[in-house]
Amino acid sequence: MSSASLDRGFRRSRYRPPAAKPAATGPKRNPLRYWPQYAAVSPFFLLFAVFGLFPLGFSAWLAFHRWDGISPVTFAGFDQFRFLAADATFRKAVVNTIIIWVMATVPMLIMSLGIASMLNAVKRFKTFYQVVLFLPSVTSVVAIAIFFKAIFNNQVGVVNQVLTGLGLPAVEWLNGYWTIKIVLALLMTWQWVGYNAILYYAGLQAISNEVYEAAKLDGAGALRTFVSITVPLLRPVILFTVVISTIGGLQTFAEPQVMFGSNASINPNSGGPGQAGLTMVLYFYQQAFNNNNYGYGAAIAYAVFAIVAVFALINWRLTARSEK
Amino acid sequence: MAAQKTIATPRGQTAGAPARKGKGVRNAARWAHLPLVLTTLLLLFPFYWTVVMATNTNSDFYLTPPKVVPGTHLLENVSSVLTSINFFGSMANTFIVAASVTALVLFLDSMAAFAFAKYDFPAKNFLFGLMLAFFMVPAQLSTVPQFITMIQIGWVGTLQALIVPAAANAFGIFWMRQYISTAVPDEILDAAVVDGCGFFRQYVLVVLPVIRPGLAFLGIYTFVAAWNDYVWPLIVLINPDMLTLQVALSQLNTTRGTDYAVVMAGALLAIIPLVVVFLVFSKQFVSDSVKGAVR
Numbered sequence: 001m002s003s004a005s006l007d008r009g010f011r012r013s014r015y016r017p018p019a020a021k022p023a024a025t026g027p028k029r030n031p032l033r034y035w036p037q038y039a040a041v042s043p044f045f046l047l048f049a050v051f052g053l054f055p056l057g058f059s060a061w062l063a064f065h066r067w068d069g070i071s072p073v074t075f076a077g078f079d080q081f082r083f084l085a086a087d088a089t090f091r092k093a094v095v096n097t098i099i100i101w102v103m104a105t106v107p108m109l110i111m112s113l114g115i116a117s118m119l120n121a122v123k124r125f126k127t128f129y130q131v132v133l134f135l136p137s138v139t140s141v142v143a144i145a146i147f148f149k150a151i152f153n154n155q156v157g158v159v160n161q162v163l164t165g166l167g168l169p170a171v172e173w174l175n176g177y178w179t180i181k182i183v184l185a186l187l188m189t190w191q192w193v194g195y196n197a198i199l200y201y202a203g204l205q206a207i208s209n210e211v212y213e214a215a216k217l218d219g220a221g222a223l224r225t226f227v228s229i230t231v232p233l234l235r236p237v238i239l240f241t242v243v244i245s246t247i248g249g250l251q252t253f254a255e256p257q258v259m260f261g262s263n264a265s266i267n268p269n270s271g272g273p274g275q276a277g278l279t280m281v282l283y284f285y286q287q288a289f290n291n292n293n294y295g296y297g298a299a300i301a302y303a304v305f306a307i308v309a310v311f312a313l314i315n316w317r318l319t320a321r322s323e324k
Numbered sequence: 325m326a327a328q329k330t331i332a333t334p335r336g337q338t339a340g341a342p343a344r345k346g347k348g349v350r351n352a353a354r355w356a357h358l359p360l361v362l363t364t365l366l367l368l369f370p371f372y373w374t375v376v377m378a379t380n381t382n383s384d385f386y387l388t389p390p391k392v393v394p395g396t397h398l399l400e401n402v403s404s405v406l407t408s409i410n411f412f413g414s415m416a417n418t419f420i421v422a423a424s425v426t427a428l429v430l431f432l433d434s435m436a437a438f439a440f441a442k443y444d445f446p447a448k449n450f451l452f453g454l455m456l457a458f459f460m461v462p463a464q465l466s467t468v469p470q471f472i473t474m475i476q477i478g479w480v481g482t483l484q485a486l487i488v489p490a491a492a493n494a495f496g497i498f499w500m501r502q503y504i505s506t507a508v509p510d511e512i513l514d515a516a517v518v519d520g521c522g523f524f525r526q527y528v529l530v531v532l533p534v535i536r537p538g539l540a541f542l543g544i545y546t547f548v549a550a551w552n553d554y555v556w557p558l559i560v561l562i563n564p565d566m567l568t569l570q571v572a573l574s575q576l577n578t579t580r581g582t583d584y585a586v587v588m589a590g591a592l593l594a595i596i597p598l599v600v601v602f603l604v605f606s607k608q609f610v611s612d613s614v615k616g617a618v619r
Contacts, residue, residue, distance in 0.1 A: 034445035036523030041436040041451060044492040050473070051489040052458050055466030062468060069472070115363055118356035125357075130610040131603070132364045135371075138602045140552045142570045143591040146577050147370050150377060150584050156385035158373065165389060194367060198610070251462055254554045258574055281464055288468050289559055301464045308462055 062298035069292050080299035090300065092275055093283040094307065096181065100279065101249035103185035108193050109241060115193070116200030117230075130201075133194030141191065145258035148187045149174070174259070180276040184255050192248075196241050203237035204230070239319045246315050250308045253281040280304045374595075377588035378402075385584060401589035408580055410565060411593060414572035421486045421568060422550040428491040429546045430539050436492070437500030438531050439523070442513060459494035467559065474560055481563040490550065496542055503538040504531065537608070544602070544609050551598055569594050 031038075063080055067073045084090055119129055136144070151158045152173035160170040173179045207230070215225045231238070256277035260270070270286060271278025284304060288297025377385070380395035405411055439445070440452055470489065471480075479485040508531055516526045532539075554570045561567050567575065576590045602609070 031446045034443070037439040037443045037445045037448075040439040040523070040527075041497075043432045044436050044455065044494070044497060045451065047489065047492050048455070048458055051470055052461070052466060055469035055473070056461065058469035058472070059465050069475070115360065118360050121353045121356040122360065123353060125360075127607060127610065129360055129364065131606045132367055134606065134610055135599070135602065136367055138548045138552075138598060139595055140554075140570055140573070140591075140598070142552075142554055142573045142577070143374075143595045144370065146573070146587055146591045147374055149577075150588060151370075151373065153584075156382075156390075156584060158390060161390050190367065190370070194363075247462070251464070258577060261578060284464055285555075285559075289471075294468050294472070297468050301462075301468070305462050305465055 059298045059301060062295050063302055065295045067294045069294060076295055080296050081303075083296070084299050084303055089275070089278070090280075090283060090303075093271070093278045093280045096271070096276065097250055097252060097279045097281075100181050100184050100188075100252060100277075101246070103181060104188040105242075105245045105249050108189040109196060109238075109245065111189070111193050112196035112241070113200050113234075115197035116204055117226075119197065119201045120204045130198060133197050135194070136191045137195040139191070141254045142258050144187060144191060145255050148183055148190075148255075149259045152183050175273045177274055177276045180272045180274075184252070184259075184277055187255050188249065188252070192245070196245070199237055199241055200234060203234045207233045235319070239316065242315045242319050243312055246312050247308055250311060251281050251304070252279045253285060256282050257285070280307070371595075371599075374588055374592050377584055378592040379589075380585060382583060382585050397585065398589065401585045402593065404580075404583070404586040405576065405590040405593060408586065409572045409576050409590070410567070411569075411572065411590070413565070414567045414569045415597070417483060417567065418551055418569040421483055422547050424483075424487045425490045425550040426543050426547045428487070429493060429496050430543055432492040433496035433542065434500050434504070434531070434535060434539060435527055436497045437504050438508075438527050440497065441501045441504040442508065442510070443523075455494045455497060459498070463555070467556070470556075471559055480560055481566055483566075485560045486550075486553070486557055486568070489556075490553075493546075496546065500535070500538060500542060504535060507538060508534050540605070540608060544605050548598060548602070 064076055064078070065073050066076045066080075115133070119126065119133075122129075150156075152160075154160065154170070154172050154174065157173070159173065164170050171179060173183050211229055211233070212225065215229055220228065256271050256279055260272040260277050271282055280300070281304060284297055284300040287293045287300055375394050376392065378401055379398040380391050381397050384391045384395065440448065474480045474485045479488075512530055512534075513526055516530045521529060552570060553568070554574070557568045557571050558574065561571055564575065573590055573594045577587050580586050
């Protein structure tokens with residue numbers, strides 16, 4: 001979904017129906033002539049206006065007010081943002097989110113690339129592997145979170161049973177600052193590693209074999225071919241996966257919410273013991289919908305948006321540059 | 325190591341020139357199965373273990389060594405699930421929502437995509453850009469105002485609060501526009517215009533029959549997303565008797581949290597319908613998404 005592919009799409013749509021041609025080439029185009037096209041795109045833009053554009057403005061307005069949905073609205077000025085800047089819990093949530101996202105995304109995308117390369121190499125069972133790789137991404141995140149909560153349970157979890165069976169000490173997975181993050185990162189890796197591998201596999205299939213033949217003739221080894229040919233040619237797909245993993249990972253909500261519950265944020269253990277699993281969007285949810293603090297919730301939502309946008313841009317730049 | 329070997333010998337190269345296929349190449353391709361099988365086992369393990377936990381009793385999990393094969397207590401666990409949450413009611417709600425959203429998205433997105441793909445009209449590029457910009461805006465920015473809107477129009481706790489906002493989406497229009505651009509030849513549209521077809525008759529008579537594979541992909545994608553949607557239903561469905569499956573499952577997890585056999589039986593029941601749907605359509609879905617990704 002790079003800008004290049006968008007341009008290509010635009011250029012591709014050069015078809016003009018003969019009936020509309022005179023109007024298109026004439027000095028003035030009468031928009032009314034195109035009423036069927038406007039009618040066709042209008043449902044989306046109507047919904048967009050009501051559920052997209054209006055809420056954006058409303059959220060911005062709310063961020064400068066105090067409202068619990070019942071008592072009268074009061075003007076707050078920059079108070080919500082001032083409070084947010086000093087809010088230690090929000091800062092904790094930001095740090096948690098970034099740590100979990102890095103722990104999940106970086107190893108996952110590397111693994112996905114490896115899996116895709118192997119899928120590209122084998123000749124048999126390709127469809128079977130692809131179906132299995134896809135399966136976790138269509139499975140309900142609530143069910144998966146319940147499953148991970150069960151297997152990493154301190155007493156009855158199979159992970160600890162295996163560890164003690166091997167003579168190793170049991171780990172209190174769902175109690176520690178780092179172990180909670182590891183479990184959440186593993187969950188996200190399990191769910192999305194196959195999906196990303198499929199995307200990379202599709203990209204690998206688009207690379208012409210002649211490129212590899214030429215590299216071989218030039219005496220390039222396996223590692224050199226991978227670094228100098230495969231990765232640069234996969235750049236658009238890598239860019240896409242990095243950006244969607246950033247946007248998705250920084251908005252993690254359901255995983256910690258199902259595992260640790262969504263008690264009001266005054267609870268010191270919301271998001272798990274020590275709030276180690278409290279993510280930005282989980283904190284937003286608690287403030288807005290458990291505490292009915294709509295104004296503060298809107299301020300958090302804008303802060304999350306800013307953080308996600310900054311990281312998506314940084315990643316875009318880094319990935320786009322690394323190919324040179 | 326295996327990864328590096330296989331990268332040097334991509335599949336097509338050996339397929340295109342079987343005569344030159346060296347011994348090392350063949351071995352590398354075969355060795356690549358080992359990590360793939362390992363990945364397969366890791367990805368399938370949760371499904372197997374969910375079955376194990378859902379078919380045993382809670383006390384079985386405390387045994388050393390633990391039970392690693394399915395037991396015989398599935399029915400009693402399932403009946404505990406059914407007494408704890410309104411399972412079939414939530415499943416019916418989820419089905420109504422997912423089916424309605426899918427039907428609406430397929431119709432509205434493909435029609436809008438047809439206009440964007442094959443027609444030029446004033447402000448088209450502006451509207452398309454606006455749509456893509458909206459695509460980038462994270463959901464939680466609009467969550468609070470949407471909730472307040474739903475309160476104002478009295479839709480809180482109803483299924484239309486889930487269906488109407490999801491009835492058309494930027495992703496579907498974007499994807500479908502790409503699909504229609506390539507899949508629908510301009511010549512047959514020209515022919516339809518010559519035959520006197522207007523925009524909507526072209527859409528029904530020419531475009532819809534041609535884009536059926538694309539609709540199948542977008543349909544499965546939309547259905548799965550709607551079925552698994554969790555955040556918005558959790559917020560807007562405030563009546564505990566009127567939930568979707570994911571919210572009901574989460575409620576089961578909250579109320580029977582330590583009752584692992586029962587909670588896992590609920591998780592099993594909740595994932596079975598979608599896994600079956602996916603497996604039935606999987607071949608088509610997988611090949612379409614591979615094609616869609618390189619587009």
